[in-house]
Amino acid sequence: MKGLILNGLKKEGSFYHEIKDNLVKTLADKNIKNNWIDLVEKYIEYCNGCGYCNMKNPGICAKDDDMQEIFPLMAKSEILIFVSPISFGCYNSQLKKAIDRYSVLGLPTYSVYKGELHHPTRYNNPSYFLSIGILNQPNKDMEDTFKLVSNRNAVCFFSNESESLIIDGSIQDNEIKNKISKSIKKLGVN
Amino acid sequence: MLKEKKVTALLGSTRGSKTVTESIADYLRQNFKNAEINLIQYRAHQIFQNEKEISNLIEDLKDSEVFLIVSPVYVHSLPYPIVYLMERIENLTNKKFWGNKFMAAVIHNGYPKDIQRKSSKEICYNFSKKMGCNWLGAIGFGGSPLIAGKPLEEVGWFTKNMRKSLDEFSKNIINKSKISSKAKKYERKHFPSIPLHILKFIMNILNKKKAKENGINLYAQPY
Numbered sequence: 001m002k003g004l005i006l007n008g009l010k011k012e013g014s015f016y017h018e019i020k021d022n023l024v025k026t027l028a029d030k031n032i033k034n035n036w037i038d039l040v041e042k043y044i045e046y047c048n049g050c051g052y053c054n055m056k057n058p059g060i061c062a063k064d065d066d067m068q069e070i071f072p073l074m075a076k077s078e079i080l081i082f083v084s085p086i087s088f089g090c091y092n093s094q095l096k097k098a099i100d101r102y103s104v105l106g107l108p109t110y111s112v113y114k115g116e117l118h119h120p121t122r123y124n125n126p127s128y129f130l131s132i133g134i135l136n137q138p139n140k141d142m143e144d145t146f147k148l149v150s151n152r153n154a155v156c157f158f159s160n161e162s163e164s165l166i167i168d169g170s171i172q173d174n175e176i177k178n179k180i181s182k183s184i185k186k187l188g189v190n
Numbered sequence: 191m192l193k194e195k196k197v198t199a200l201l202g203s204t205r206g207s208k209t210v211t212e213s214i215a216d217y218l219r220q221n222f223k224n225a226e227i228n229l230i231q232y233r234a235h236q237i238f239q240n241e242k243e244i245s246n247l248i249e250d251l252k253d254s255e256v257f258l259i260v261s262p263v264y265v266h267s268l269p270y271p272i273v274y275l276m277e278r279i280e281n282l283t284n285k286k287f288w289g290n291k292f293m294a295a296v297i298h299n300g301y302p303k304d305i306q307r308k309s310s311k312e313i314c315y316n317f318s319k320k321m322g323c324n325w326l327g328a329i330g331f332g333g334s335p336l337i338a339g340k341p342l343e344e345v346g347w348f349t350k351n352m353r354k355s356l357d358e359f360s361k362n363i364i365n366k367s368k369i370s371s372k373a374k375k376y377e378r379k380h381f382p383s384i385p386l387h388i389l390k391f392i393m394n395i396l397n398k399k400k401a402k403e404n405g406i407n408l409y410a411q412p413y
Contacts, residue, residue, distance in 0.1 A: 046235065046270045049205040055400060059410045075413035088316040089309070090267045093274035100264045108397050108408055110390045116303055117386050122411060141319060145312040152266035152309050 001189070003027050003034035004077035004126075006070070008084035008095030010040060015134055015167060015176065019083060022177045023132075026184050027079070035073055039094050042066035047100040054108045059122055061104045071104055079189060080126035080157065082150075086133040086166070089145025099153075106156075114155055121158050128187045129159040132180075135168040161187045192364060195227045198247070198254040202261025202272045204235040208339035210298050214331075215260050217342045217353065218296075221360035230254070234261075234271035244275070248282055256292045256363055257323065262334065263299040263310050276317050285322035292366050293318040296359070297330035302381045302389065304330060327369030329359055329377045351379040 005023060009016045020036060027034045045063045052062035061067060074080065082099070084091040091099065106119040113120075131150035135142060147164045154162030165183045167176065199218070203211035219229040230250050237243035251257055261268055268276075295314035297307045307330035318325040331352050342349040342356075355376035362369050401408045 046204060047264065048235065049203070049264075055397070055404070055406070058401075058406060058408050059412045072413040075411075087273055087277055088313050088320060090273055090313045093270055093277055096267065096273045097270040099267075100270045102265050108401075110393045110397075112386045112390055115386075116306065117301055117390060122409070123413070141312075141316050145309060145316055148312065149267050149309045152306070156266055 001030075001032045001079065002073075002077045003032045003079035003081065004070075004073045005034060005036045005081040005083060006095060006098055007036060007038050008040075008082070008092045009134065011038065013085070014136075014169070018173050018176045019132060019167070019180070022180045023081065023083075026177075026181050030184070030189060032079060032189065034079075035077075037070065037073075039098055042070070042098075044097050044101070046097050047103070053104040058108060059104060061101060063101075067098065067101050067104075070098065071101075074102075074105055075123040075125060077126055079128040079130070079187075080159075081130045081132065082153075083132045084134070086135050086142050086146050089142045090149055091131075091133075102156075113158060116155070118156060118158070124158075126157055127160045128189055129154045129157055129162040130165065130183055130187060131163075132165045132167065132183075135166060138168045138170065161189075163187050192227060192255050192366065194253055194255045196250070196254045197222055197227060197229050197256040197258055197363065198250045199229055199231045199258040199260055200247070200272065200275065201231055201233045202259065202269045203233070204264075204269055204271060209262075210334040210337045210339060211260050211262055213337055213339055213342050214296050214298065214356065217356055218258070218260070218360055221357060222364070225360075225364050227364060229258075234269070234275050238271040238274050238278075244278060244282070247275075248279070251279075251283075251291075252287070255290070255366065256294065256326075258293070258363070259295040259314050261295070261297055261310065263297060263307055266306070266309055268310050268313050273313075276313075280317075280321065283321065288321040288323040291323050292326050292363075293321075293323045294326040294359070294363060294369060295328040296356070297328060298334050299330075299332060300334045302332045302384075302386070304332075304378075306332070324366075326362060326367070329355055329369060329373055331355075331377065332381045351376045355380065
């Protein structure tokens with residue numbers, strides 16, 4: 001099984017090393033080959049909705065940037081994980097820039113899924129979706145919105161299982177390992 | 191009534207000028223103009239990489255009583271340039287800056303159900319709350335491809351309830367009052383109740399026809 005982690009955290013920021021070390025190890029212990037990508041080190045342009053990937057050259061993005069390396073990984077990963085500080089309930093802009101390019105991995109056709117109209121996925125992945133959001137301090141509104149955004153993404157990705165984990169400044173470093181481990185377990189990844 | 195005759199709007203579409211975002215902003219501009227209020231607009235994707243333009247936005251916000259976000263939904267939340275600018279605005283302003291200001295949002299996308307716009311509305315609300323701004327509310331509309339950047343009046347029956355909702359929304363903004371149940375009522379009536387499988391069938395026929403004409407494979411898997 002393959003996993004891809006798109007990280008919007010800064011390396012010098014809170015929890016970067018604790019999350020990276022524990023997440024990568026937890027996945028490796030389950031024999032999941034995983035790629036951790038620090039988006040801050042990548043050159044990624046924003047989606048300008050040109051429609052090239054949609055009806056001009058389906059599945060191909062016209063932009064020649066580092067997303068060209070990331071798209072194949074996203075297409076082949078059964079587990080997709082987003083890690084990000086929470087910006088007003090959303091992922092931060094660093095991660096959002098990459099997520100906005102997702103339409104390359106969706107079909108331009110429509111299907112009815114969970115009682116809603118959606119674009120089906122081009123590659124039947126990811127089966128499992130996990131989002132990890134970081135807050136400086138607990139904030140119910142932002143936590144609820146982050147869970148909603150994550151849940152909406154799981155529906156959009158047609159993932160079979162999804163989880164959302166929020167870590168705030170009150171957490172002890174040694175609790176992070178348990179929380180990550182529990183989230184992966186809840187996803188049902190074997 | 192607004193004391194400062196100015197509303198500053200941040201537009202979220204990254205596509206250019208012929209967009210549904212602009213159709214909505216143009217419609218609101220006319221409503222505000224009728225009340226002698228000036229709508230100043232900034233296209234997020236044109237300004238987010240330009241420090242001078244970001245400063246101009248902050249200057250305009252300084253003497254506006256209302257900050258408006260008009261935006262499409264990209265992958266179930268606001269587009270990147272809007273999120274980026276929210277982060278920048280948070281760093282460049284303080285609670286004192288926002289204390290006497292009001293904020294509202296209009297969110298749109300192609301999908302019929304409101305749940306597919308809900309998270310974007312909530313992000314705007316969270317921004318407003320975090321800044322210490324007075325939140326007036328948000329409305330949202332599906333069916334963007336049917337509008338396709340045309341003036342809302344020209345689209346005809348499809349935007350009838352949308353325009354009524356935006357008319358109420360404009361009155362609420364002008365009076366600095368919460369977005370009314372009337373605006374919400376027309377928002378709910380906007381998208382005609384067509385069974386989703388019929389909608390899906392029609393949309394797929396149109397897309398497949400277009401793909402055949404252009405000789406493209408919709409289901410290509412280049413990776």
